[in-house]
Amino acid sequence: MSDLPEGLIEFVRRAGWGGAAVEAIPGDASFRRYFRLRRGDGAAAMLMYAPPPEEDPQPFLLVAQWLSGNGMRAPEILAQNPREGWLLIEDFGEDRMRDWLDAHPEDELAAYESAIDALVELHRLPPGPFSPYDIDTYLREALLFTQWYVPAIALKVDETGFEAAWREVLVPLAARQSPGVTVLRDYHAENIMLLDGSPHSPQGLIDFQDALVGHPAYDLVSLLQDARRDVPVELEAVMLARYTASIGADHEFGGDYARLGAQRNAKIVGIFTRLHRRDGKPRYLSLIPRVWAAMERDLAHPALEPVARWFDANIPENLRRSGGGTIV
Structure with a gap:
């Protein structure tokens, strides 16, 4: 767990997912990082870390809300702290x-x-x-x-x-x-x-x-x-x-x-x-x-x-x- 970003454990705990297993997801071409959380009850969620100043999660929130509000299927936002770059979102699974x-x-x-x-x-x-x-x-x-x-x-x-x-x-x-x-x-x-x-x-x-x-x-x-x-x-x-x-x-x-x-x-x-x-x-x-x-x-x-x-x-x-x- 030593390679996890600072603040991850605290954000996860405050979001009600304390104690969940944390699995790093291979990243893309940006500074964003992704983690899959798994709880003992079988529930799963995706954690996005968009660290400032290189990244800002606010645009993701804006577009996700607009898409969901218009009948398109964007991930549900489960918890957020955009000022520090954290979003906990619905896990769409692994079927890309x-x-x-x-x-x-x-x-x-x-x-x-x-x-x-x-x-x-x-x-x-x-x-x-x-x-x-x-x-x-x-x-x-x-x-x-x-x-x-x-x-x-x-x-x-x-x-x-x-x-x-x-x-x-x-x-x-x-x-x-x-x-x-x-x-x-x-x-x-x-x-x-x-x-x-x-x-x-x-x-x-x-x-x-x-x-x-x-x-x-x-x-x-x-x-x-x-x-x-x-x-x-x-x-x-x-x-x-x-x-x-x-x-x-x-x-x-x-x-x-x-x-x-x-x-x-x-x-x-x-x-x-x-x-x-x-x-x-x-x-x-x-x-x-x-x-x-x-x-x-x-x-x-x-x-x-x-x-x-x-x-x-x-x-x-x-x-x-x-x-x-x-x-x-």
């Missing part, structure tokens, strides 16, 4: 969509259908009380590619042209996304819990604290161009068609999906490089070729022509063929 499909690949179609249907349900709601996913945010994220990936492979590129190309591509999209939908921003197979232990289960949502109001295609990209799991391109097409048929998407939607796919994937390449070079987490580098392959497919769409032209002029073909090359 990603893990379920690793063990039951035959359920892939059903699981993705359920995930798409949950997004349709979310997007039919009025947007939540969250900040806008505006053009400045889109550009700031895309620029992570030139800020982190480009120096890591010692390239000299046209950084001004990179931003200009993205602005040309994204400004029309940003104008189309009003009034927008709630965008969870990390809606993928590792953040979807199957609450009844089947591919048709209700979708338990986690890791949504960065929610914004933006374009409905963004979370589709997050799900169907998953950085951590291979989603067959045929399945991606079928699920995209399922979504667009459900909401009656207009003729611009396919182009906007490609725009946000390329934007998100460029951002992720930058973030994974930063996790390695700044934070000492090299395990994310192995995911970049998958992300890069999805980005190349997005760049082939006519809507991405200015950005594709920049890649043609600035990123050598051998690096593109090898999924981004070797990052040191």
